[in-house]
């Protein structure tokens with residue numbers, strides 16, 4: 170599962186990628202247009218509580234994979250670069266679109282003046298166009314071979330016409346309602362406007378404090394598209410991250426930041442992939458495990474170790490919330506809130522799990 174970071178050139182994609190993953194890929198004008206991959210920890214305040222309780226030797230947060238993509242330059246990209254870009258987007262499970270709301274003395278904004286909303290629309294238009302062309306091409310092909318059309322082809326044509334209609338209204342294919350039969354065809358196209366989407370607005374200090382031009386419209390547009398919007402200040406957060414821990418807190422308090430924007434971005438990305446966390450706890454390690462919502466206990470056990478999945482007997486489970494409320498595992502047990510669950514139990518976000526298994 171991979172989240173592609175997309176955006177116009179010089180909006181702070183690589184800076185954000187470095188912040189998220191701890192990498193140090195080149196940033197700024199002239200950095201080579203290359204794809205960079207890396208993984209990022211997903212901060213979770215619940216882990217802090219678990220650490221204070223269990224004092225483990227090791228803490229392992231959940232991680233997600235990011236991919237820093239070369240900027241899409243709608244005015245200058247050659248056809249080849251565009252195709253490569255769209256291929257990378259197609260292979261991403263979710264997209265994080267970065268738009269620029271920061272001033273920079275040496276870097277003029279793409280559209281002359283700062284316009285994050287226009288940047289957002291420009292990117293959406295690229296995705297839209299890719300889907301629209303694909304639908305059109307496929308429909309043409311179906312029509313060309315229309316003479317002896319089989320029922321599957323009829324179904325496909327009907328589906329594509331629905332797609333086309335929706336796209337013509339400038340809507341996204343994520344809004345389609347599909348039957349399971351249609352879904353089975355639809356999924357093979359790899360459409361782009363169905364991908365989970367996060368909008369990261371990269372701010373400067375004045376933006377953090379007083380907002381920025383077009384903020385309300387941008388928020389409205391994001392909401393209308395069902396897109397999570399996260400505001401981050403990449404440059405400032407780079408500077409903060411370089412400080413000793415104690416000073417980091419002071420600096421953030423000065424700016425009125427409760428938690429780093431990057432933490433919220435990682436969390437939003439995690440949610441956009443449909444992931445939830447269960448925890449394993451103990452003196453050795455406190456760990457968050459990412460699973461898709463809907464995963465059963467036996468499958469979840471397989472994340473920890475294939476032996477545990479194979480030899481699964483049962484799972485002893487209590488809820489993080491109960492632990493936080495009652496203060497200790499013993500109290501949770503006393504309150505009768507420790508449960509035994511079988512292999513088909515659907516693991517919930519925040520479940521603290523101990524697997525029983527035989528090898």
Ligand SMILES: Nc1nc2c(ncn2[C@@H]2O[C@H](COP(=O)(O)OP(=O)(O)O)[C@@H](O)[C@H]2O)c(=O)[nH]1
Pocket residue numbers: 176177178179180181182183184185195196197198200240271272273276371372373402403404405
């Ligand atoms: N002032 C300011 N500069 C930034 C910010 N984010 C990135 N930059 C600068 O903008 C330039 C482009 O950043 P980069 O991450 O390479 O953008 P990319 O082309 O989208 O990957 C670099 O010189 C960064 O130092 C920010 O939030 N504020």
Ligand SMILES: [Mg+2]
Pocket residue numbers: 182183184195196197200238239240
């Ligand atoms: Mg870059």
